[in-house]
Amino acid sequence: MFDLLLKGGHVIDPANGIDGRMDVGIAGGRITALDTGIPAEQGKKVARVDGLYVTPGLIDIHAHAYGGYQGWLFPDTHTFPSGVTTLVDTGGAGWKKFDHFRETIMAEAKTRVLAFVNIVGAGMEGAVEQDVSEMDPVPCAKAIEKHTDVVIGSKTAHFGGPGWEAVDGAVQAARQSGTIAMIDFAPKPTRSYRELLLEKMSPGDIHTHLYAQHIPLLDDDLKVNDYVLEARRRGIVFDLGHGAGSFWFRIAVPAFEQGFLPDTISTDMHRFSANVPFAMMPQTMSKCLNMGMPLYDVIRRSTVAPAQTIRRPELGTLSVGAEADVAVLEMQHGDFGFVDSGHARMKGNRRLSCALTVRAGQVVWDLNGLTWPDWHTAGKYIVIP
Numbered sequence: 187m188f189d190l191l192l193k194g195g196h197v198i199d200p201a202n203g204i205d206g207r208m209d210v211g212i213a214g215g216r217i218t219a220l221d222t223g224i225p226a227e228q229g230k231k232v233a234r235v236d237g238l239y240v241t242p243g244l245i246d247i248h249a250h251a252y253g254g255y256q257g258w259l260f261p262d263t264h265t266f267p268s269g270v271t272t273l274v275d276t277g278g279a280g281w282k283k284f285d286h287f288r289e290t291i292m293a294e295a296k297t298r299v300l301a302f303v304n305i306v307g308a309g310m311e312g313a314v315e316q317d318v319s320e321m322d323p324v325p326c327a328k329a330i331e332k333h334t335d336v337v338i339g340s341k342t343a344h345f346g347g348p349g350w351e352a353v354d355g356a357v358q359a360a361r362q363s364g365t366i367a368m369i370d371f372a373p374k375p376t377r378s379y380r381e382l383l384l385e386k387m388s389p390g391d392i393h394t395h396l397y398a399q400h401i402p403l404l405d406d407d408l409k410v411n412d413y414v415l416e417a418r419r420r421g422i423v424f425d426l427g428h429g430a431g432s433f434w435f436r437i438a439v440p441a442f443e444q445g446f447l448p449d450t451i452s453t454d455m456h457r458f459s460a461n462v463p464f465a466m467m468p469q470t471m472s473k474c475l476n477m478g479m480p481l482y483d484v485i486r487r488s489t490v491a492p493a494q495t496i497r498r499p500e501l502g503t504l505s506v507g508a509e510a511d512v513a514v515l516e517m518q519h520g521d522f523g524f525v526d527s528g529h530a531r532m533k534g535n536r537r538l539s540c541a542l543t544v545r546a547g548q549v550v551w552d553l554n555g556l557t558w559p560d561w562h563t564a565g566k567y568i569v570i571p
């Protein structure tokens with residue numbers, strides 16, 4: 187018997203190369219069957235998901251769930267309605283406050299919250315992010331090693347100084363702890379994007395915000411720069427990281443046309459990106475879809491690809507035995523518009539939205555009540571489990 191049976195949906199699970207109609211059986215918080223034609227009688231609870239896409243729970247590897255400056259948001263209220271079951275906080279806490287972050291947010295959220303530790307000891311707290319004396323890789327690496335079960339690596343962001351202290355510190359902390367660094371970078375005359383990609387970063391390190399207006403991804407003829415292509419060949423990971431200011435159609439569309447796609451789709455979710463430009467995962471994925479990325483690939487870059495990037499290969503899949511994190515997505519067809527960080531619009535004809543989210547086997551979002559009985563057949567109900 188299954189605690190929950192998702193029946194009749196179109197499963198897209200790129201980790202297993204699955205793209206077709208299948209049923210998903212969940213028991214004890216895990217995926218216990220992925221097969222065609224599982225009888226409905228085997229489900230204690232059965233949700234008909236015909237016409238919907240069933241995918242692994244989405245993994246957002248750039249979001250903000252802690253810290254003062256960026257306007258962080260508590261995860262569950264925006265993750266589950268977006269199909270996100272794993273969220274990676276990117277540098278909200280440095281080593282000085284990581285324990286507090288862990289106790290107050292990670293422990294309280296139902297979303298699986300992982301993190302990059304900020305190279306700034308005080309974390310993402312405003313002016314202190316510019317203080318190079320705060321950028322000590324030794325305690326940062328120690329914090330990474332202490333919290334290795336929830337930490338992915340190190341992060342640098344928002345540094346406006348002329349030097350390399352922030353990048354060097356984050357990269358050193360990652361190397362010392364055997365992890366990876368995520369880099370948010372704004373080039374200066376004293377430090378170029380080319381140097382960052384080819385001289386500072388190593389394979390597996392992530393550059394986030396690749397379609398930001400301050401990133402020289404394209405040359406004057408709108409061609410992707412050769413050194414960017416070289417960096418990708420060397421294994422540098424390029425993350426979308428939408429945010430309020432870091433996703434521009436006039437950069438992304440030419441890059442897409444040249445086949446320079448984001449390795450991972452992420453939102454940079456925070457208080458100032460949530461409503462305008464509405465950088466939620468399904469909306470950000472829809473932008474990629476309408477710029478020409480096939481749906482299977484959109485799902486891949488939102489599930490198994492981020493799982494591999496953050497070195498959590500057990501996530502981002504519907505494999506039997508995996509923790510049951512599932513998103514059920516609806517594809518809407520019509521005349522839609524999508525807004526970028528410059529508040530310009532791109533028209534599109536397909537939009538993904540999230541109908542149902544399961545986290546560790548528990549239904550945590552169910553827009554249409556697919557997993558509940560109709561009230562008039564429910565008998566004398568109190569609260570249906």
Ligand SMILES: [Zn+2]
Pocket residue numbers: 248249250276343429454
């Ligand atoms: Zn961010």
